[in-house]
Amino acid sequence: MKNNQHEFNQVLSDIVKTTRYVKTEVIQSLWSGYGEIARFETNVPQYLSSQSNRKDKTFVVKHINPPAIQQHPRGWSGDISHQRKLTSYDVEAEFYQHWANNIKPFCALPLFIGQASLSHSCLSSKMIVMSDLDSEGFPVRFTTISAENSKVCLRWLARFHALNMQHQPADNWPQNLWPLGTYWHLATRKKEFNAMEEGVLKNAAVKLDKSLNSCRYKTLVHGDAKIANFCFSDDFSQVAAVDFQYVGGGCGVKDLVYFLGSCLDEITLELNFSQLVDFYFTELHTALKSFKSSCDSQEIEKEWRPLVNIAWADFERFLAGWAPTHAKRTCFTHKITVAAIATL
Template sequence: MKNNEHEFNQLLSEIIKTTHFIKTEVIQTLWSGYGEIARFETVEPDLDEFSDVRDMTFVVKHIRPPVIQQHPRGWSGAISHQRKLASYDVEAEFYQHWANKIKPFCALPQFIGQASLSQSCLSSKMIVMSDLDSEGFPTRLTTASAENSKICLHWLARFHAYNMQHDPLDNWPNKLWPIGTYWHLATRAKEFDAMEKGPLKDAAVELDKSLNNCRYKTLVHGDAKIANFCFSNDLAHVAAVDFQYIGGGCGVKDVVYFLGSCLDETTLELQFE
């Protein structure tokens, strides 16, 4: 354990160019016990760790896959495990090669650095990024009014417009998911089999085919639920996080998934137009 901690601290210090930092809080654990997201602060060299004086804050997403995988809803398995591992590689790729170009148009964390950890476990890595709380986005919501949801829809509209492809290359988007989003038919075989028979299940294959073969493709966030948006205190501005399932696709998938994550069925029906 001490060797793992030493390696983590050594790699992190190389990324942020200082050995003077402390972990101030665990923001959240990763899905199915695959690690944690934590906030760190750099400190002046001549101050002890209990000083109130701080310099820069930053966030580290530390991926540590468990030896035994347990999905909270019972969808564990080798395929699910490999998809999770791939999702963290995709996210690291997005932050390193895409995010900083997109940030001026759509608020999201700035990429600082990444590293693989050899001693802790296979596929363990860290992604270091800027702290959105310190950039003016400290508020999190679990639900939203129809009015408040518009700021997230505006973010998605800018994101989709910036990344719109009229004639994408064969390998676009390189090293991201060819088909973005957490939910699409090719990756949800168990869930599809568990669905009750009905019109939606009967139409699933054709619906999935239509979405995947849309004329104009863009980058879709892939997991655009309300929990993955960070708001300013006045709820007038928003930033997005968690890009594990970003890839090519039809932007409406993000929109529908987002609306379903924060508005109830009555509000959705009343606000449809």
């Protein structure tokens, strides 16, 4: 264990170019015990402290250190699940290293500082070092939010999607990320599919997947755009996103419906869903124009709007196998799913 910590410290020092740092806080543990995310602060001498502001002094380390024995909170352990997680961390490291710093000026997210694999473990231990969003002006977190305040996240998603929009992208796009973004798409969730109760939704699963993923216009989707992965400014007017393990190609409405389902209760969704979908598309048009995209925004909306309900039904399909009694499965989501299947 001492050698492991020595290597961790040495590699981290090489990345941040100093040995003067201290771990100040464990922000959270990674899913299924695969490591932790922690905040560090550089411990500069007092006589230099006036020359270094708080923003430069703190940074965040995502340390992936898979357990020898995997234990999933809902019982979905196994080689397939384990390999999917390992791939997701490779994808995230790739995204931060080769995409994030170009995206950051337009959509707030952590600045990539460095990443490295650690040799002390045969279980794919690595670290990703990034800037601290708290010190950059995004210290607020939510688990639920009002319909009005959700719009700042929808604006972020619209800008992210517009910035990365592709019309009939090449087969190898986006290189070294997930070919299909999101963690729940059918090809990666065969065990959950097999666990589904027989019925209309299971019978429609392949058609839902094909309808959603064969669109001509594709973008980068965040892939896990839940409210917990957004960091807000103190006045809630600005937002940054984190956790890009499942970023990849796809239809932007997957992020849209997953986000809304993550933060709004059933009644709020019932009352505001149509308005919030309209808001997202308005922001998408504005962002595409702002970025001088060569893609036709009207054609994108024409293709993507009918896929909103399809995307929701596709996520419902995942929940029906993964956690059939999940609180996100409501009368509202059932109604959307039924409507989506009727259009196939």
